[in-house]
Amino acid sequence: MLYTAKKTASLIIDGGNDYIIGLKQNQPTLYKMAQTQAQKETPLSCATTFENVHSRLVQRECKVFAAPEQIQKKWSGLKSFVVVERQGERDGQPFYERQFYICSQCLAAQELLADIQGHWGIENRLHWVRDVTFSEDFPPRRGGNAPVNWSILHNFFITIARQLGFRTIPQAQRALSNQLHKVFSFFV
Structure with a gap:
């Protein structure tokens, strides 16, 4: 709706x-x-x-x-x-x-400014990453459940990257691309 x-x-x-x-x-x-x-x-x-x-x-x-x-x-x-x-x-x-x-x-303006900056932190750390790094606004996989499934995987990867302390998602992608054992260790 x-x-x-x-x-x-x-x-x-x-x-x-x-x-x-x-x-x-x-x-x-x-x-x-x-x-x-x-x-x-x-x-x-x-x-x-x-x-x-x-x-x-x-x-x-x-x-x-x-x-x-x-x-x-x-x-x-x-x-x-x-x-x-x-x-x-x-x-x-x-x-x-x-x-x-x-x-x-x-x-008060000071309080609103802090609230608005807090929102931009969420926007930059999550939505921007999803839109720019993972191109979710223009997904190559369309139809059925594909967009939702990829979104779940992206969220999972973002969570892993944050848990491992990477400063940026692209940095995590480069570091973990050949480290599947680290990624899979989150499943157990």
């Missing part, structure tokens, strides 16, 4: 939980309102962090805005809009990114 973002937000709130949902341009009205809000309104809260890790210098700025009442009525539990701007250098090249979020809570 395909759920819309509004239905998903409603299910989350009905389940007694809260949400932070990243906005994309496929929600044009909400996305435009967030852009306008960020330009014209005064934020309820702001926070800035600086990080210098893996030869990347990154500044993150988070601003929290109250959601307008007309939008709150359309989205279950909606309380605030969040804008996160990232800028800095990656491998000597400057970058700038801006992401909008809707949130069912009105939290």
Whole structure:
């Protein structure tokens, strides 16, 4: 069953939980309102962090805005809009990114920034690996149970790689490609 973002937000709130949902341009009205809000309104809260890790210098700025009442009525539990701007250098090249979020809570910017960074950690450590390293968005094996079976094997391999302390999945693939006895030792 395909759920819309509004239905998903409603299910989350009905389940007694809260949400932070990243906005994309496929929600044009909400996305435009967030852009306008960020330009014209005064934020309820702001926070800035600086990080210098893996030869990347990154500044993150988070601003929290109250959601307008007309939008709150359309989205279950909606309380605030969040804008996160990232800028800095990656491998000597400057970058700038801006992401909008809707949130069912009105939290301080520092707390929201930490929550959003935590989510990106999950995204980078799992979903990115599945999409890029294992090409799950464009599987060569289609039909029947093949995609699900390969996904299970990928999850198994990711778990083994993490358990063995590899920093990256490609590093684990190279190291374990001729070490099947190590891989099979997880079965016993």
